[in-house]
Amino acid sequence: MIRGMLATRSYFRRLGPRAVSAMVLVAAAAPLLPARAEENAKHCGPTFVDIDPTTGDLLILCGKSGTIRRLGSDDGSMKSEAVLGESPFAFDRHPDGARLYVTCRRGQEIRELDAVSLQTLRTFPLRGDPTGVAASADGRRLYVAVHSLDEVAVFDLETGSEIKRLATGNGPEMVRRSPQQQLVYVTNLLPNPVPLDQPPANEITVIDDISANVVERIILENANVGRWIAFSPDGSLAVVAINRPKNLIPMVQVARGWVMTSGFAVMAPGSGHAPVQLLVDLPNQAYADPYGTVFTPDGSKFYLSCAGSDVVMAIDVSAVRRVMEEVEKGRLPRPADDLGLSRRYVVARIPVGANPQALAISLDGRWLYAANRLDDSISVIDTGKDTVVRTLVMGTPAPPDKLSRGERLFHSAARTFHGQFSCTSCHPDEGLDGLQYDLEPDGIGQNLVDNRTMRAIGDTAPFKWRGTNPDITTQCGERTAKWIVRTGWLSTSQVVELASFIRSIAPVVNPFRSPDGAFTDAQLRGKALFERTAANDGKPLPERAQCHFCHSGSVYTDHQAFDVGSRSPTDESGDYDTAHLTNIFESAPYLHDGRAATLEEIWTKYNPEDRHGVSSDWTKQQLNDLVEYLKNL
Amino acid sequence: MRTNIVQLKAVLFLTISLHTAYAAPPFYDHWQSFGIADGLPSEKVFCIRATEDSVWAGTDRGLARYTAGRWKTYTTADGLAHRVVLSIAEDPETKDLWIGTAGGLSRFSAGRFDTFTQLNSGLSNDFVHAVTVLRGEVWVGTMAGLSRYNIAQHRWTLYDETNTPMHEIWCYSVTSSQKKVYVAVWGGGLLEYDIAQDRWKNYRDPDGEMEIDLFRDDGLLSDVVAGVAFDSADRVWVASYFGLSVYDGRRWRTFMDHDSPLASNFINFVTTHVDVAWMATDNGLSASDRENWWTYRRDPDTRAGLVTWTPANGPAERFTTETIFPHNYLLGVSFQGDDIWVATEKGVARGTRGHTRSAGTD
Numbered sequence: 001m002i003r004g005m006l007a008t009r010s011y012f013r014r015l016g017p018r019a020v021s022a023m024v025l026v027a028a029a030a031p032l033l034p035a036r037a038e039e040n041a042k043h044c045g046p047t048f049v050d051i052d053p054t055t056g057d058l059l060i061l062c063g064k065s066g067t068i069r070r071l072g073s074d075d076g077s078m079k080s081e082a083v084l085g086e087s088p089f090a091f092d093r094h095p096d097g098a099r100l101y102v103t104c105r106r107g108q109e110i111r112e113l114d115a116v117s118l119q120t121l122r123t124f125p126l127r128g129d130p131t132g133v134a135a136s137a138d139g140r141r142l143y144v145a146v147h148s149l150d151e152v153a154v155f156d157l158e159t160g161s162e163i164k165r166l167a168t169g170n171g172p173e174m175v176r177r178s179p180q181q182q183l184v185y186v187t188n189l190l191p192n193p194v195p196l197d198q199p200p201a202n203e204i205t206v207i208d209d210i211s212a213n214v215v216e217r218i219i220l221e222n223a224n225v226g227r228w229i230a231f232s233p234d235g236s237l238a239v240v241a242i243n244r245p246k247n248l249i250p251m252v253q254v255a256r257g258w259v260m261t262s263g264f265a266v267m268a269p270g271s272g273h274a275p276v277q278l279l280v281d282l283p284n285q286a287y288a289d290p291y292g293t294v295f296t297p298d299g300s301k302f303y304l305s306c307a308g309s310d311v312v313m314a315i316d317v318s319a320v321r322r323v324m325e326e327v328e329k330g331r332l333p334r335p336a337d338d339l340g341l342s343r344r345y346v347v348a349r350i351p352v353g354a355n356p357q358a359l360a361i362s363l364d365g366r367w368l369y370a371a372n373r374l375d376d377s378i379s380v381i382d383t384g385k386d387t388v389v390r391t392l393v394m395g396t397p398a399p400p401d402k403l404s405r406g407e408r409l410f411h412s413a414a415r416t417f418h419g420q421f422s423c424t425s426c427h428p429d430e431g432l433d434g435l436q437y438d439l440e441p442d443g444i445g446q447n448l449v450d451n452r453t454m455r456a457i458g459d460t461a462p463f464k465w466r467g468t469n470p471d472i473t474t475q476c477g478e479r480t481a482k483w484i485v486r487t488g489w490l491s492t493s494q495v496v497e498l499a500s501f502i503r504s505i506a507p508v509v510n511p512f513r514s515p516d517g518a519f520t521d522a523q524l525r526g527k528a529l530f531e532r533t534a535a536n537d538g539k540p541l542p543e544r545a546q547c548h549f550c551h552s553g554s555v556y557t558d559h560q561a562f563d564v565g566s567r568s569p570t571d572e573s574g575d576y577d578t579a580h581l582t583n584i585f586e587s588a589p590y591l592h593d594g595r596a597a598t599l600e601e602i603w604t605k606y607n608p609e610d611r612h613g614v615s616s617d618w619t620k621q622q623l624n625d626l627v628e629y630l631k632n633l
Numbered sequence: 634m635r636t637n638i639v640q641l642k643a644v645l646f647l648t649i650s651l652h653t654a655y656a657a658p659p660f661y662d663h664w665q666s667f668g669i670a671d672g673l674p675s676e677k678v679f680c681i682r683a684t685e686d687s688v689w690a691g692t693d694r695g696l697a698r699y700t701a702g703r704w705k706t707y708t709t710a711d712g713l714a715h716r717v718v719l720s721i722a723e724d725p726e727t728k729d730l731w732i733g734t735a736g737g738l739s740r741f742s743a744g745r746f747d748t749f750t751q752l753n754s755g756l757s758n759d760f761v762h763a764v765t766v767l768r769g770e771v772w773v774g775t776m777a778g779l780s781r782y783n784i785a786q787h788r789w790t791l792y793d794e795t796n797t798p799m800h801e802i803w804c805y806s807v808t809s810s811q812k813k814v815y816v817a818v819w820g821g822g823l824l825e826y827d828i829a830q831d832r833w834k835n836y837r838d839p840d841g842e843m844e845i846d847l848f849r850d851d852g853l854l855s856d857v858v859a860g861v862a863f864d865s866a867d868r869v870w871v872a873s874y875f876g877l878s879v880y881d882g883r884r885w886r887t888f889m890d891h892d893s894p895l896a897s898n899f900i901n902f903v904t905t906h907v908d909v910a911w912m913a914t915d916n917g918l919s920a921s922d923r924e925n926w927w928t929y930r931r932d933p934d935t936r937a938g939l940v941t942w943t944p945a946n947g948p949a950e951r952f953t954t955e956t957i958f959p960h961n962y963l964l965g966v967s968f969q970g971d972d973i974w975v976a977t978e979k980g981v982a983r984g985t986r987g988h989t990r991s992a993g994t995d
Binding site: 149151153163164165166167192203205206211213214215216217512522597598600601604605620621623624627628631 | 726727728729740742743744745747751752753754755757769777784785786787788789790791793795
């Protein structure tokens with residue numbers, strides 16, 4: 001075997017660095033595991049739903065099959081379907097009504113569609129995981145959230161060219177133009193950077209639609225995972241679906257029912273008043289993963305999907321306004337921590353299908369459509385009675401296989417104490433939430449750990465920062481029940497299904513990686529530094545001081561634990577699992593407790609004794625080159 | 634006295650009108666000063682930048698913003714990288730502000746500060762003398778070379794003595810035209826970067842003498858370059874501590890205080906506005922289109938303005954204004970509409986013009 005490895009190495013040497021890098025990258029960029037791709041092909045996975053204002057038809061983006069479907073709103077019959085790029089996520093309609101703009105996350109593009117035929121008219125490539133999209137009121141520009149790069153790209157719709165990038169919050173998600181205002185609102189999935197001992201602060205980025213520049217940044221304290229934003233028809237209210245994680249307290253508090261709460265932020269744009277955060281939870285029952293939201297045409301109610309609880313909430317707007325007034329007058333000092341308050345404004349909790357995310361409401365306001373992403377169905381809700389009157393099945397879905405069942409488990413809060421959270425609450429979009437947690441098994445207040453992504457971790461065992469779980473099944477087994485969800489957990493077969501799904505989660509497409517796999521000069525220099533065996537002065541480096549010795553193999557880990565000098569006073573040990581480096585660009589902050597805000601800080605601030613590689617002899621240029629190389633992995 | 638001044642202004646107005654063929658620099662005849670009493674956090678103002686709706690002053694105690702008649706101060710508590718603000722640039726496309734400080738580079742975007750330092754980013758050095766933004770790229774002049782940041786791609790490129798003809802690495806000023814980036818390197822002359830060609834060119838003092846100029850107009854006056862600006866004719870104006878040099882792409886012209894109306898050889902800052910260069914010196918303010926000159930100074934005894942108009946083909950004329958900037962040590966100049974703003978050792982001042990048209994406006 002060793003001989004074979006040596007032979008392989010010499011083969012790579014003959015090819016030269018650029019060719020080798022191209023091969024590695026092509027392999028790394030393989031979009032989905034075959035089993036996952038095969039399973040996705042069987043399903044629609046509705047991620048977005050809207051109503052055609054002309055015909056009243058349902059227009060549905062199918063995230064899994066990569067298509068857009070036009071369904072009759074009465075019987076769900078499919079009238080037409082068109083193939084899009086991979087993972088269509090959201091669309092907006094041009095003000096002229098003739099065109100739709102669809103973002104395709106893994107497809108790395110925006111499709112301009114004919115709104116009637118759904119055929120593609122133009123395609124705008126956009127690297128960086130495009131998510132939300134909105135056309136400007138005058139129809140001349142398009143705003144597209146570039147999730148991986150924390151930006152909004154502004155396109156000129158006449159030329160199809162990108163005009164500029166605007167800095168958003170962390171992980172921009174949805175983009176919506178407000179009615180009666182010349183503003184465009186961008187929600188953000190992840191918190192803005194804050195010190196480790198501070199609660200998260202989630203941003204809503206506001207763009208002036210005239211100048212196409214950011215004019216305001218609304219901060220939601222203690223909030224995270226901003227999803228959809230909706231506006232009342234008169235524009236006087238805006239609602240954003242949010243999580244409220246309490247990551248600064250030990251997870252033991254899960255058993256007291258309030259580590260992860262869920263709700264929405266409501267604000268009166270232009271009023272000058274701060275947003276008010278309100279929960280949809282009850283004292284003994286939580287409703288996890290708020291996602292989609294939409295107002296009725298008369299503005300009397302809005303609906304909020306709780307994807308992790310398979311529920312859609314009906315919320316009375318007048319009651320919310322009364323609560324907002326009380327908050328403004330100081331009569332409700334901590335509404336966001338009041339688990340009983342939702343009784344005043346939640347008028348119905350409507351069970352729907354699996355993992356409801358997107359919502360849309362009929363033109364006359366009579367029907368609400370909830371897209372159940374994980375059972376390929378649309379729940380039709382009578383808004384007068386707030387009950388499901390029928391379910392539109394998307395074609396003839398295949399029965400869920402192991403991966404699909406595992407995916408449902410991952411996205412369901414049914415097996416956590418009071419239904420507080422699902423796996424995706426802390427791992428939104430199967431990635432990470434950018435927060436640090438105090439998991440209890442090693443003592444309260446000890447061993448704070450940074451959240452880790454669930455993407456592309458199949459080959460990165462062992463798990464946990466300490467590397468104490470040998471495989472995903474162990475990681476997601478009984479210890480999860482005991483230390484995290486704190487209630488009856490999954491059966492053995494369900495754990496296997498969940499682990500299978502987690503192993504199938506693909507990495508996002510890396511925007512720092514060249515489409516043709518070629519390295520830039522800086523990346524090549526960084527690669528050389530990563531693989532160097534001697535210091536700048538020519539002295540040989542011990543193996544453990546060479547980056548590629550520990551960060552080795554296809555996912556850049558040797559699966560061992562080492563002490564790289566990052567132990568803090570509250571850590572009981574300094575030995576931590578060698579982190580894999582696949583798509584390391586998206587997993588800030590860094591080190592086991594998230595103390596390094598950027599890749600640079602790993603070495604400029606937290607490697608004073610050269611224990612995390614020998615970095616003290618690096619020039620600034622070398623550090624920059626290394627970071628360029630790492631971001632590309 | 635007031636009558637005399639008004640009469641002088643009337644004469645001056647007529648004089649300027651006769652010289653309009655030279656696109657003469659405008660005459661700022663009224664000045665309003667701002668200090669701590671007016672809301673500035675400090676009167677040591679290192680830089681000033683006027684934008685469409687605000688004026689930003691970089692002080693040794695934070696960043697001050699003047700809007701709607703009031704000053705507001707941003708400090709490190711708000712997220713500013715360091716209290717000492719040395720340079721300010723506005724992204725013409727996004728209107729974000731990029732702020733060079735003595736402790737890193739900050740981006741101010743709709744109320745949020747993002748900070749880039751040599752420890753948390755690719756920035757080469759935390760002492761940021763200069764910053765400019767061109768087509769989505771931020772050019773940052775630091776105490777240890779030039780850093781270039783591609784905003785959309787989050788990518789840094791460093792320039793220093795290893796990959797440019799940068800003889801010293803103290804980059805005091807950076808400015809950019811659509812095609813070129815100019816870097817004033819203290820002790821290293823002027824660097825010109827052709828963006829399309831990815832090519833550097835270095836202009837240095839031909840005689841190599843710091844304090845004397847052996848042959849007039851033979852090139853850059855001194856390698857101790859503190860500022861650089863360009864005008865719409867692609868003329869490059871280079872400020873040094875030993876005089877002013879102007880390069881039109883073919884030949885150099887040099888100006889010193891003994892052979893031109895330049896207020897002082899010690900020039901802290903240069904900028905251009907409507908093809909007129911404005912030089913902030915240690916002894917007043919000069920403006921020139923290379924032929925005609927204005928020079929403004931504060932009379933330390935009377936606190937009045939001493940203004941000299943030197944046309945290309947006529948005798949110099951001297952007159953007095955009732956108001957002027959608060960100190961003759963100037964560090965920055967910027968323009969907002971018809972107004973000029975200057976940063977001085979003792980606060981900020983705004984100059985306005987047109988008061989000669991009506992004796993009652995003063």
